[in-house]
Amino acid sequence: MAVNIEAYNSIIEELKSKSVQLVAVSKTKPMEDIKALYNAGQRDFGENYVQEITEKQPALPADIHWHFIGHLQSNKVKYIAPFVYLIHGVDSLKLLQEINKQASKNNRVIDCLLQVYIAQEESKFGLDENELQEIIANLSSLTSVRVTGLMGMASFSDDLSKVRNEFHNLKSIFDKLKSQELPANCQPSILSMGMSGDYQVAVEEGSTMVRIGSLLFGARK
Ligand SMILES: *Cc1c(COP(=O)(O)O)cnc(C)c1O
Numbered sequence: 754m755a756v757n758i759e760a761y762n763s764i765i766e767e768l769k770s771k772s773v774q775l776v777a778v779s780k781t782k783p784m785e786d787i788k789a790l791y792n793a794g795q796r797d798f799g800e801n802y803v804q805e806i807t808e809k810q811p812a813l814p815a816d817i818h819w820h821f822i823g824h825l826q827s828n829k830v831k832y833i834a835p836f837v838y839l840i841h842g843v844d845s846l847k848l849l850q851e852i853n854k855q856a857s858k859n860n861r862v863i864d865c866l867l868q869v870y871i872a873q874e875e876s877k878f879g880l881d882e883n884e885l886q887e888i889i890a891n892l893s894s895l896t897s898v899r900v901t902g903l904m905g906m907a908s909f910s911d912d913l914s915k916v917r918n919e920f921h922n923l924k925s926i927f928d929k930l931k932s933q934e935l936p937a938n939c940q941p942s943i944l945s946m947g948m949s950g951d952y953q954v955a956v957e958e959g960s961t962m963v964r965i966g967s968l969l970f971g972a973r974k
Pocket residue numbers: 778780801822823906947948949950964965966967968
């Protein structure tokens with residue numbers, strides 16, 4: 754069994770004391786591994802690929818919260834709209850408009866996090882602060898989505914002071930957003946930052962939700 758239940762229990766304990774939520778990132782991992790973690794009590798799972806999440810969702814328990822954490826293409830939103838619990842990586846108004854349209858078709862409101870670009874090192878997906886404000890300014894007409902927070906990825910770097918700095922920046926953007934006047938469907942309470950290699954730094958910098966894969970499921974090929 755590749756799933757590390759011992760690591761899971763200790764991470765859960767550590768996060769619980771800080772009121773941080775865990776999304777177990779199960780991309781590329783088999784259903785058996787997800788079931789093993791489900792049986793240990795985990796309900797929130799994160800996937801990166803539309804085809805994979807749509808195969809896994811109907812085959813696994815209905816009370817799983819499925820988080821989509823990958824880069825989402827507008828033309829694929831329709832496949833996950835019926836069941837997705839939280840979309841982490843919204844990085845354009847066009848994508849948010851499509852999520853709104855598909856949510857409405859499914860008679861639901863879909864919760865989303867706006868992905869902010871914070872990594873200095875490499876180019877990653879995400880909004881800058883102006884683009885973030887532009888989306889907020891257009892949000893009130895998109896009544897089938899709700900923005901519940903922000904998501905970010907730090908540089909892949911051994912330099913944890915750089916990583917800390919990037920998380921710190923995202924936390925300030927998050928705090929600034931929370932303090933401004935917002936449309937009714939913008940209720941930022943979630944700050945999704947931190948992965949296997951940097952989640953402790955992220956939590957110290959104010960993360961409320963970490964996305965952890967390899968520490969729980971083992972390395973991916
Ligand atoms: C794969 C992935 C993770 C988990 O990465 P690990 O290093 O295995 O913990 C977290 N967030 C995103 C966006 C990912 O793509």
